[in-house]
Amino acid sequence: MTHLVSLQAELERSRRRRQWVQLLMLALVLVTVLGSIQVIIIEDTDWDRVGSFGQIMESVGRFMALDLSLIPHLGIPMLETFLMACLGTLLGLFFSLPVAWFGALNVTPSKRILYPFGRFLMTLSRSIHEMVWALIFVAAVGLGALPGILAIAMRSVGFISKITAEAIENIDPKPVEAIRAVGGNNFQVMYYGILPQIKTVVLGTIIFEWDINIRRSAIMGLVGAGGLGLTFFRQMAMYNYGGVTVVILAILSLILLGEILSHYTRKAIV
Amino acid sequence: MSILQVQNLKARYAQTGDDILKGISFNVAEGDFYAIIGPSGAGKSTLIRCINRLVEPSEGSVSLFGQELTRLSARELRKTRRHIGMIFQEFNLVNRMSVMDNVLSGRLGYVGTTRSLFKLFPRSDIQRALELLDRVSLIDHVDKRADQLSGGQRQRVGIARALMQDPQLLLLDEPTASLDPKISRDVMQLIRDTARDLGIPVLCNIHDVALAKEFCNRILGLQSGRMMFDGKTADLADSDLERIYELEVL
Numbered sequence: 434m435t436h437l438v439s440l441q442a443e444l445e446r447s448r449r450r451r452q453w454v455q456l457l458m459l460a461l462v463l464v465t466v467l468g469s470i471q472v473i474i475i476e477d478t479d480w481d482r483v484g485s486f487g488q489i490m491e492s493v494g495r496f497m498a499l500d501l502s503l504i505p506h507l508g509i510p511m512l513e514t515f516l517m518a519c520l521g522t523l524l525g526l527f528f529s530l531p532v533a534w535f536g537a538l539n540v541t542p543s544k545r546i547l548y549p550f551g552r553f554l555m556t557l558s559r560s561i562h563e564m565v566w567a568l569i570f571v572a573a574v575g576l577g578a579l580p581g582i583l584a585i586a587m588r589s590v591g592f593i594s595k596i597t598a599e600a601i602e603n604i605d606p607k608p609v610e611a612i613r614a615v616g617g618n619n620f621q622v623m624y625y626g627i628l629p630q631i632k633t634v635v636l637g638t639i640i641f642e643w644d645i646n647i648r649r650s651a652i653m654g655l656v657g658a659g660g661l662g663l664t665f666f667r668q669m670a671m672y673n674y675g676g677v678t679v680v681i682l683a684i685l686s687l688i689l690l691g692e693i694l695s696h697y698t699r700k701a702i703v
Numbered sequence: 704m705s706i707l708q709v710q711n712l713k714a715r716y717a718q719t720g721d722d723i724l725k726g727i728s729f730n731v732a733e734g735d736f737y738a739i740i741g742p743s744g745a746g747k748s749t750l751i752r753c754i755n756r757l758v759e760p761s762e763g764s765v766s767l768f769g770q771e772l773t774r775l776s777a778r779e780l781r782k783t784r785r786h787i788g789m790i791f792q793e794f795n796l797v798n799r800m801s802v803m804d805n806v807l808s809g810r811l812g813y814v815g816t817t818r819s820l821f822k823l824f825p826r827s828d829i830q831r832a833l834e835l836l837d838r839v840s841l842i843d844h845v846d847k848r849a850d851q852l853s854g855g856q857r858q859r860v861g862i863a864r865a866l867m868q869d870p871q872l873l874l875l876d877e878p879t880a881s882l883d884p885k886i887s888r889d890v891m892q893l894i895r896d897t898a899r900d901l902g903i904p905v906l907c908n909i910h911d912v913a914l915a916k917e918f919c920n921r922i923l924g925l926q927s928g929r930m931m932f933d934g935k936t937a938d939l940a941d942s943d944l945e946r947i948y949e950l951e952v953l
Contacts, residue, residue, distance in 0.1 A: 605798075607791065607793055607794075607795040608795050608796060608797040608798075610757060610791070610795055611789070611791060611795035611796070611797075611808075611861075611864070612808060612811060613757060613784075614755055614757060614784060614787070614789040614874075615784065615785065615788075615789075615808065615809050615810075615811050615812050615864070615868055616781040616782065616783075616784035616785035616811065616812025616813075616868075617781070617808075617811040617812060618781060618816065620816050620819075620820075621811045621816065621819050624819065624820065625797060625800075625808050625811060625819070626797065629797050629798075629799040629800050630797070630798075630799060632799065
């Protein structure tokens with residue numbers, strides 16, 4: 434009986450302790466949030482320029498006055514954006530294949546040199562933002578869609594090659610052994626033993642990456658690499674807010690299109 | 704006439720350096736259906752893979768029709784492998800490929816890289832594949848994916864693939880271990896009859912002693928990498944079996 438009582442008291446104590454800890458955590462979060470608001474919003478904002486509520490609504494209203502006269506001029510940039518995503522993805526796939534080959538432990542031609550090199554390329558591709566890739570290529574090959582395509586390709590390599598390399602590492606080695614046993618060369622081993630096993634994973638990844646690349650290519654123009662981003666940038670530079678909104682809607686519809694297309698192609702494959 | 708001669712064959716694990724095979728010698732002659740029996744871990748799979756060098760032997764000699772295989776270059780080895788058909792315990796088919804493509808892949812050693820890229824097999828190969836699929840009673844399943852078939856059917860695809868190579872020797876690695884007893888006997892029968900028809904000697908790993916006694920004319924008993932018996936099936940006494948399996952514990 435006394436044992437039960439002491440157990441109950443122990444439970445009560447630990448419950449109260451937990452409550453205190455929770456309260457403390459909550460207070461900590463609250464202080465952090467309030468502190469941040471004080472420092473980066475209240476103190477940091479130029480309140481004189483924000484204006485009254487009416488003025489804010491007026492600015493928003495300017496964006497709402499759609500500039501429909503821009504629509505006929507959007508066809509070409511939209512197509513350019515779309516093609517930039519397609520070509521960038523294809524080129525990215527092309528570069529990804531050797532990288533995945535190097536970076537998959539079970540097929541890499543050299544574990545000591547090419548494997549770490551492949552892994553390094555995967556990380557490099559992803560750790561540099563697409564806009565930075567675009568800036569590099571604009572500097573290297575000039576303005577237009579080409580630097581955009583190259584930037585998207587470089588940015589795509591990381592993801593496609595990483596997923597591909599992992600798929601290769603996870604294959605069933607038994608068919609590979611069989612292809613070797615019939616006298617197949619290295620290419621045939623890959624093509625007949627490995628590729629059929631990773632095909633769906635790789636195709637799914639390419640579609641996913643292509644979907645993302647439409648978003649990426651829509652903003653490439655901000656640094657001069659062609660497509661809708663360039664139109665967006667021009668409208669912004671002309672303070673044509675209605676035009677900016679129309680470009681944003683165009684980007685939105687393009688992304689929706691990509692979403693729909695990728696949904697159905699994925700269904701068709703898997 | 705002996706077709707395959709194995710002499711003092713040794714193999715060891717790359718990592719630990721322990722010997723798996725400790726000097727194995729035997730000859731496979733024309734018309735032989737040679738069984739390798741022994742407890743798990745005796746080195747049966749390693750021994751059979753040393754013949755076509757899926758596993759590299761560390762010492763000894765393997766010669767097929769008088770050609771030494773252990774010293775072949777990679778290119779010569781691929782050429783020789785074309786003549787050695789192999790049938791596996793778990794069939795080793797490419798599941799996502801059709802039955803036809805799996806059988807045709809037995810010709811990969813003969814077709815060039817470019818042809819294999821576009822799956823452009825010569826008409827005669829396709830004809831041969833259909834004949835073989837008919838022989839193994841799978842002619843109605845040609846276009847199915849390999850993973851849609853039952854275990855016994857898959858093993859018959861494996862047999863057709865091996866025969867597609869026009870092999871001069873068949874290596875069987877536990878061909879019945881993934882199959883039920885009835886299908887096992889059917890598969891062994893099919894292999895024996897086909898090998899007889901085509902005049903191909905067979906070297907077969909098998910842990911089922913009853914099956915080995917029924918189908919094979921010679922038996923090699925292996926225990927932890929050592930040969931415990933080598934002779935005609937008729938000469939295999941119960942005492943030999945006891946010696947081969949004496950170390951096996953549950």
